Amino acid sequence: MAETGRIRVAKDKADLVKALTSSDGSTGPFQTFADVIVFAAALGAKHKKRVPLGEISKREPSPIPQEQFIVRGYDTVINLLAINETKDINILSFNESNKSEIRNYVFEEYANGGLEILQIEFRGAVDYSERILLFLSSERFQDNYEDEFDLRKFISS
Template sequence: MSRQPTIWDAAVKALESLGGSGSLTEIFSKIIENDLYEFGTANPADAPHVLDTEIKRKCRNSNRNDHTGSPLFEQIKGGYRLLSESEIQKTVKASGSKRVHRAKDKEDLIGALMSDKVGIFKEIWRLLLFAAQIGVRERKRIPLGAIDSGKGIDQSTFGNCPSWPGVCYLMTLVEENSSDALSGSADAEDRRIVVFQEYANGGLAILQEHFQDRNIDLDAVITFVSDRTKEGGQEIDLDLSI
């Protein structure tokens, strides 16, 4: 089954039909005219704003802090321009290999879970893998929002885990329901990292809410895992080493 067209796919096709550049109004009109994407907003008047926000997330010169994947567009006076393939590759190469990030608003929680009082998560990659699995189980995927780019984790750090990068492939394969997720292209890798980051952020949000009024120590983490295991109708011998 092929991947469902995204709002970015629609914007690319619209800009191609416009000769490579156009205003937001022109891009939106082409998308509607050619039935390229179903916005599904409760208020149709919100659709252009949604389009504008999502295009900016794929702009190489946007000042947003929630960019996702490889850039596809560039902001120009009065609208947007479609990047060529060589421009995309040049931008990706200049930015270096994709790093794994986490949201700034989870830093206190991360510090507490990595403390000696818990003693399970000796490295950040262990905690992010744990959180991502919680996010997937609870179907909670949250964009990162504000990040500290200096705290991005090189993917090689995850090389100590035998299930990496397989876990990324599986998460994205299920999320997109398409074998495109297994591609070795830069865009496919970017999508896999985004899926992992957002599920990890969702898992951290669940942990953050759970421990809002509780002490964080080893027993509390074990109880958290045990309670969710019982909810799934399973009883397991807990081994929290990752």
């Protein structure tokens, strides 16, 4: 289970998380590790991709204090993913410490799944910011297209 009070990152995704932040002279599109992890968790949830962490990164980024997520309002995302996954509103209980661990565990696995998707999308990319914009744009148009009436089925080949 998750280390209480901290959000962990899989060791095999640590370099990607670092590359996506704009710290230490890097030009990544995100300001903090927490921003990267929340984006990845949302992406993982959208694609229903939950991946166990395996070996945990001990160094940069080391497990991220949960306070970094709370001050940015990201605890809402953590809670919503946990409710959606468990289908149990009691997962939000603060009286039982294991509920917090379960919430973090679900969040970490969705983030790991999202990071796995990003690893595939970024293969061969030099500029991650540009690649994220292209990726988000294609996702947006793909979603819009699915909502519209598809006239292609009336075209004979």
